Amino acid sequence: MAQTAAHADTQQHPIKLYLVVWGWLFILSTCSYLVDYFNLEGTLRYSLILLFMMLKAGLIVAVFMHLAWERLALSYTILVPVGAVLVFVGIMAYEADYTFLTRLEFFAPGP
């Protein structure tokens, strides 16, 4: 009974949707590759890498993994903890920066 009820609304979407997303993933991957191929540098390079990465990740999670059609309670349970990872990234970036400065100081030629 529970099984039947749970599968009453299975994920049914037209095949075309998946093909379109597939195509976009190809285009975005090509764009990321071209960033390296054309040797873009500095802020432009990093922002483009991050932009294409987030778009690809979003498409995969939302459409391929069907998170866009799940109930909000599940989506938030999965997506909110990822914020903790970003905090961790921030903490470790500060820490790495400090280690780098300490090493510069330590390895610097003496007076």
Next chain:
Amino acid sequence: MLNRTRVQSGEPPKALVGWQGVAADLSSDQRAFKNVSWGKAMMWIFLLSDTFIFSCFLIAYMTVRMSTTVPWPNPSEVFALTIGGVHLPLILIAIMTFVLISSSGTMAMAVNFGYRRERVKTAALLMLTAILGAAFVGMQAFEWTKLIHEGVRPWSNPWGAHQFGSAFFMITGFHGTHVTFGVIFLLITARKVWRGEFDREARGFFTTRKGNYESVEIMGLYWHFVDLVWVFIFAFFYLW
């Protein structure tokens, strides 16, 4: 008993949308994820924990790369190949990316055909996904062999910061292991679909629960996650 199951899987009133709906779902008795089966919910929770594992690897990589005073090897050159006399930067990694994305596409279509109960198409697409996954692992093995021959070790490499090798082997090795296990489970799922075990609801040898095409979707969640992790590895390790 019947009454209880109906209450468990029952939908909260339609009026509760947005945050109120989330609060109602999460505070409801026994079953928080209303229209999601336990198998799917547990796969999502597992994937969340796996996200943390890969995050820790990538954060560790960020930390060693930011804190080293020795220049980091240029991945664009390290992973370049000369094909037919043309020097192409990062080409193998680009091909691997396209192969993995294609396998995600075939997986998504396998899930779709599974819910339409088209047994043969589902099995064929699952097999195709497994073949693409195996091709990915093969190319990764080629890449590892090439780098090891060039003298890359977890503790040293010819081009710069020693941490490059340890980060590379740890991150791509863990990801490759995920792909390998994915391929094994894809083959198992494809065999089940091919034999019609989800059509006649045959009981699983391990769980003894009735077979269902939702297994294909749960398998798909794992496989798309492996592709998702590669998106981040590609951006942060290879392109950065």
